[in-house]
Amino acid sequence: MPWLELSLTLQASQQPRAEAVLEDLGALSVTLRDADAETPDEQAIFEPGVGELPLWPTVTMQALFDVDVDQRGLTAALHELLPALDTSGLCFSQVEDQDWERVWMDQYQPMAFGQRLWIYPWNIEPPASPDEVVVRLDPGLAFGSGTHPTTALCLEWLDRQNLQGQRVIDFGCGSGILAIAALKLGAAEALAIDNDPQALQATADNAERNQVADRLQLLSVERGPEATATVAPADLMVANILAGPLAALAPDFARLTRPGGFLAISGILAEQEASLLERYAQWFDQLQAERREDWVRISGRRRLDD
Numbered sequence: 001m002p003w004l005e006l007s008l009t010l011q012a013s014q015q016p017r018a019e020a021v022l023e024d025l026g027a028l029s030v031t032l033r034d035a036d037a038e039t040p041d042e043q044a045i046f047e048p049g050v051g052e053l054p055l056w057p058t059v060t061m062q063a064l065f066d067v068d069v070d071q072r073g074l075t076a077a078l079h080e081l082l083p084a085l086d087t088s089g090l091c092f093s094q095v096e097d098q099d100w101e102r103v104w105m106d107q108y109q110p111m112a113f114g115q116r117l118w119i120y121p122w123n124i125e126p127p128a129s130p131d132e133v134v135v136r137l138d139p140g141l142a143f144g145s146g147t148h149p150t151t152a153l154c155l156e157w158l159d160r161q162n163l164q165g166q167r168v169i170d171f172g173c174g175s176g177i178l179a180i181a182a183l184k185l186g187a188a189e190a191l192a193i194d195n196d197p198q199a200l201q202a203t204a205d206n207a208e209r210n211q212v213a214d215r216l217q218l219l220s221v222e223r224g225p226e227a228t229a230t231v232a233p234a235d236l237m238v239a240n241i242l243a244g245p246l247a248a249l250a251p252d253f254a255r256l257t258r259p260g261g262f263l264a265i266s267g268i269l270a271e272q273e274a275s276l277l278e279r280y281a282q283w284f285d286q287l288q289a290e291r292r293e294d295w296v297r298i299s300g301r302r303r304l305d306d
Contacts, residue, residue: 233256
């Protein structure tokens with residue numbers, strides 16, 4: 001099946017917001033290229049490396065959508081959500097399908113997060129080390145490989161927690177990377193929640209690969225977050241999604257985190273930090289924000305007296 005590719009050129013400073021908007025509009029993948037490179041096919045970056053500013057001064061961003069997406073509607077939405085962006089240079093084309101999972105596997109290298117945690121692609125054998133916690137990952141069509149700053153911030157937060165015997169909720173699980181990392185770091189059980197069947201399937205597959213499937217539960221919220229109404233509160237809650245849903249779901253996240261439990265949320269642009277800190281202060285104390293590039297992770301502790 002072919003895909004619709006949207007290509008646009010922008011300044012590096014515009015990239016974080018533009019990428020977030022494209023993903024919110026349904027982009028299945030975003031590829032970044034040097035707009036000035038003579039051989040752009042050799043310069044692709046599928047996601048920035050942790051702690052890097054990988055972008056060139058001028059960037060060509062290519063986003064894949066379902067082939068039947070409304071091109072005029074998409075252009076209008078970009079014009080409204082990114083008023084500073086010159087949309088006159090937007091280019092649409094159809095591209096044939098390929099094995100995107102294998103493309104990722106060919107490009108990804110092992111990465112460390114915090115003191116103990118490593119993420120390895122499934123095609124690379126990790127060395128035996130009693131001091132390292134290794135997650136073997138194949139994200140499939142789901143978001144979450146550790147290379148994006150928001151995922152890295154959440155992984156580093158998990159690495160610092162005492163997870164022994166704890167119950168963890170991963171809301172918006174994507175590839176399952178956060179839930180599986182929590183289990184490998186000592187959590188007794190984890191609940192992975194998503195509204196995308198492909199994400200839940202990728203999470204289940206990765207849990208099997210990492211031999212933690214017996215301690216992982218899956219929950220679909222495809223029909224809405226009310227599916228979590230009967231879910232018991234967890235000791236730790238982590239959500240790497242977008243700022244809009246994070247604000248809307250704040251009361252649900254407060255209910256899903258036990259009194260005295262811990263929360264980490266990410267997918268937040270720097271300018272969205274203040275409003276989310278104010279929003280979550282209704283239920284959480286000890287709120288802290290950590291920034292990586294233009295992205296933020298907020299963490300805190302569920303208030304005991306609510």
